[in-house]
Amino acid sequence: MKHCIIALMTVFGFLSACRSEHDKEHVAEKAALSPAEYVNPLIGASTSTGKAGVYHGLGKTFPGATTPYGLVQVSPNTITGGDNGSGYSxxxxxxxxxxFxxxxGVGWYGDLGNLLVTPTTGALKTARGKEGxxxxxxxxxYSKKDEKASAGYYATTLTDYNIKAEMTAAPHSGMLRFTFPEDKKSRIQIDLARRVGGTSTRQYVKVVDDHTIKGWMQCTPEGGGWGxxxxxxxxTVYFYAQFSKPFKKLGAWKADIPKDWKRKREDIENDRYQAQVAKAVVMDSVTELEGDHLGVFAEYDTKKDEQVLFRSGISFVSMDGAEKNLQKEITSWDFDALHKQAVALWNNALSAMTVSGGRDEDKRIFYTALYHTMIDPRIFADVDGSFTGGDGKIHASANYTRRTIFSGWDVFRSQFPLQSIINPKLVNDVVNSLLSLADERKKTYLERWEMLNAYSGCMIGNPALSVIADxxxxxxxxxxxDKALKYAVQTSNQFGNGERGYTVEPFGISNTLEYAxxxxxxxxxxxSLGKEDIAAVFDKRGQSYRNIFDESEGWFRPKDKSGNWQPWPKEGRLKQWYGSIEANAYQQGWFVPQDIPGMVTLMGGKEKVAADLAVFFDKVPENMMWNDYYNHANEPVHHVPFLFNHVGKPWLTQKWTREICRRAYHNSVEGLVGNEDVGQMSAWYVLAAGGLYQVCPGKNRFEITSPVFDKVAIRLDPNYAKGKAFNIIALKNSPTNIYIQSAKLNGKAYNKCFIDYNEITAGGTLELTMGPKPNESFGD
Structure with a gap:
């Protein structure tokens, strides 16, 4: 009898265990979220210099609603002026x-922030007023408790007016839903002069019918903006906007800004300017109006919880273009359906990479990072493919989509290597856009930081050449x-080290290394084009980095025009801005991606370099905020953790990339230690957390490092790749098992710490077995 009871208990235990495992699987299945549900657009949404501890601020992202690479971003704006490129903190x-x-993630005062829509009640106010x-x-x-941000959606409550505001977007248009209180003076007002880094300098509006208006806002350098x-x-931003509730009349305000007043950032921030706007002439009804500082409003008598919606198409081509964009994308007033459509667009885009294993927090960081890499370079063309070129004329292209916002100095490092795997068409769109822009502007070189056709000259180097060569x-x-080579040669000759073999101040180290x-x-x-004579000239120039290496100091050092060394600072390599932009010589000096063996030899060999790199990382503060050593908050060092792979110590690449992922990225507003920089900061995480990184765009070598996740599945584009998917599997992976013990590629033993791009795009599986201690024989 005793044996029967034991047997029954054993069976019961087995069944219970099965049920328990089934329940766990069911709970896990039930808890599984779509990629878009993991996205937290509030990650990095702070411009605070105080919390960053440096003038660059933190992530500078925006939390509002947008779609993948969409032209429209409907987002809350908390500030005009200062160095607040996102308009929100x-x-x-x-x-x-x-x-809209x-x-x-940009500094340099920012731009855009156009078509500012605000629901209000009570007496009309024409000036924005002061914070606090x-x-x-x-x-x-506004209510922080009610603030909600997700992929394709944002909502909050404006507590001064007791109005709930919700917004969602389509690629060229957006919709807002306002829930009003009972009030005889409820309104939706639009500040047409508003611009993040200053003001638009001319505006126009016309009433089309009792629920539609159209117009434009002209933005020039005289009104501040970028830089x-x-x-x-x-x-010029064109709009075609509609209200769900017809207005009996459309009112407007017109501020009298004296012609001799300047209208840049510091001017429009001051009390004098705001006082002038506050006493703007208010017109109860207009049908058409043009001026230098305009706003319009539709006023309503609303019942409690009455919803009034606003939707608008945006175009950088024409008012007709804005109308076509809206009519193509938003055909009803069904806000929830449009929101669902935006989420579907995000789920499709984010499915380019899927991860499993790891903490829920890690997934939120990962998918938000992937989301942030899909904001720019945004669509610049209308739904019919037309766009305004650099010559001011309207163009159309059948073979590429015109794009804008190329933050070159940042994004050539990680963002474009990532896109070359998951979205190679976008890479081609950007190159074609830059080549066409140079043609249209009749320039002899390619722009390094393009924004809305502007040759802004922001930052240094020739990053477009990196994207092209890669x-x-x-x-x-x-x-x-052939055209790309023509522009590459002209760009390198105009902005490069040339026959002198180095670049003088400012930023003699940074410029010389990046130009090389x-x-x-x-x-x-x-x-690649068989132009060996040209290749010989630029191969030699690619070695220019050697010309500024000072053997007496054992490091890179700027020279003057006569070839003499600039004085060596008492702080040595740690002196910020010594020959370096937004960095010190210690940080910038590691940038010789095209010839790492040559750099290592100059620096004294692998063991000496490995020891120096160890110091570079060991002295980093725990929170990895702005510092004099490995400064993840800024781009020049982003490749440095992977240099351990090149000096025979790949386990230190594995250690430090996991540390950076853990310490520099968080699921919080302050979750980015530096500016997002138009996708670069997030692209670094996506690649490194996935177990890959490309140190030198132009060479097909991708470094292998320790993945944060148990599995990373990469969807490949069949128009460019031979394979359908590439998978990275990390067996026995955990926060402590961070070191690669062994690897297999498509089932065969693999003992390299790098993999070729063509092996990735051929499809297959890289299987890593992880452990708690380094295997120093792996990857040698």
Missing amino acids: FEHTSIEGFA TQMS VAGSGYRSN NGDGHAEY ASAKGIARFDK YTEWCTANLAK
Whole structure:
């Protein structure tokens, strides 16, 4: 009897165990979220310099609604002025309104933030007012408790007016839903002059019918904007907007801004300017109006919880274009259906990479990072393919989509290597856009930081050449390579180390090293076209980095025009801005991606370099905020953790990439240690957390490192890749098992710490077995 009881208990235990495992699987299945559900657009949404501890601020992302690479971003704006490129910072307590265009993660004062829509009640106010001063303008305090941000959606409550505001988007258009209180003076007002880094300088509006208006806002350097005017941004935003509730009349305000007043960032921030706007002439009814500082409003008598919706198409081509964009994309007033459509677009885009294993927090960081890499370079063409070219004329292209916002100095490092795997068409769109822009503007060189057709000249180097050479090396180029080479040669000759073999101040180290790299890129492109004479010239220039290495100091050092060394600072390599932009010589000096063996030899060999790299990382603060050593908050060092792979210590690459993923990225507003920089900061995480990284765009070598996740599945584009998917599997992976013990590629033993791009795009599986201690024989 006893044995029977034991047997029954054993069977019962087995069944219970089965049920338990089944229940766990069921719960896991039930808890599984779609990629879009993991996205938290509030990650990085702060411009606070105080919390960053440096003038660059934190992530500078925007939390509003957009679609993958969409032209429209409907987002809350908490501030006009300062170095607040996103127009929003989480610690601000009031919102000016909700704009239809934004930038992501930029400094240099920013731009866009156009078509600012604000729901209000009570007496009309024409000026935005001051943060923290109740009733000083149309801005309103808002409820942090009610603030919600997700892929394709944003909502909050404007507490001064007791109005709930929700927004969603389509690629060229957006919709807002306002839930009003009972009030005889409810309204939707639009500040047409508003612009993040200054003001638009001319506006126009026309009433089409009792629920439709159209118009434009002209933005010029005289009104500040990108670089406070120094970025040369000059564009016109056209809109075609509709209200769900017909208005009996459309009112307007017109501020009298004296002709001799300047209208850049610092001017429009001051009290004098705002006082002038506050006493603008208000017109109860207009049918057509043009001026220098305009706003319009539709006023309603609303019942409690009455919803009034606003939708608008946006175009950089024409009002007709804006109308076509809206009519093509938003055909009803069904806000929830449009929101669902936006989420579907995000789920499809984010499915380019899927991850499993790891913490829920890690997935939220990963998918939000992937989301942030899909904001720019955004669509610049209308739904019919037409776009405004650099010559101011309207063009159309059948073989590429015109795009804009190329943050070159940032994104050539990680963003474009990532896109070359998951979205190679986008890479070609950008190259074609840059080549066409140069043709249209009749320039002899390619722009380094393009925004809305502007040759802004922002930052340094020739990053477009990196993107071009990389696409060519990978065999994914779908652009005129002969034209690309012509511009690469001209760009390198105009902005490069030239026959002198180095670049003088400012930023003699940064410029010399970065030009040497892109001159090498020019050589590689020339070789692919059989132009050996051109290749020989630029191969030699690719070695220019050697000309500024001072053996007496054992490091890179800037020279003057006569070839003499610049004085060595008492702080040595740690002196910020010594020959280096946004960095010190210690940080910038590691940038010789085209010839790492040559760099290592100059620096004293592998063991000496490995020891120096160890110091570079060991002295980093725990929170990895801005510092003098490995400074993940800024781009020049982003490749450095992977240099351990090149000096025979790949386990230290594995250690430090996992540490950076853990310490520099978080699921929080302050979750990015530096500016997002238009996808670069997030692209680094996506690649590194997935177990890959490309140190030198133009060479097809991808470093292998320790994945954060148990499995990473990469969807490949059949128009460019031989395979359908590439998978990275990490067996026995955990926060402690961070070291690669062994590897297999498609079932065969693999003992390299790198993999070729063509092996990735051929499809297959890289299987890594992980452990708690380094296997120093792996990857040697």
